Amino acid sequence: MTILKEFWTGEREIPTGAARSLEEYLKQLQKKLQDAHEIASENSAKNHERMTSHYNLRSREKRFSVGDEVLILMPSSTHKLLNTWIGPAKVVKLTRPHSCLVRMEDCNTRELHVNKLRPYISRVDHVGIIFDQDTDFGELHYAPTDKENQPNIDIELNQMPDALNAQQK
16 A cells, blocks of 8 residues: 555656556556545435434424523432432523523532433422311411302311211311
8 A cells, every 4th residue: 555655646656667557557546446435425424314314203402491490410429320310400591502500409500411401390299288277387378369260169077078087077
């Protein structure tokens, strides 16, 4: 290969006795290499388009706005596969198209890529009922309600089904 390079760059002269056949060989070799390069470039472009369209079938762009609550994917140990979702944290600022400034639970702020974020959805496991007669919880404050649009559901405790015991009534 070094000899071919020297012939092409002109560092070495082609022998005069075999000049015709060697010169033709080098020209043919150069043309074949150019043709192979063009074919490889075309195949690479086709495969790139095919892989891009296959990837984009199910991909969605994540969008967050200021004030959204998010979970953050953080490493939980030195092992690269052991990551956990921590949070909730709050999006403070959108810094770049795919990065957000996030205020974490400990009041630190970090700029994170959206691939490390997930929307936080609060879940309710159970609902507790507090009776007006209970004194353990202190003074009860009621949320304002629109009484006109609510159905009348005044039920006497004595009218409850027999499934309730005396302590529950």
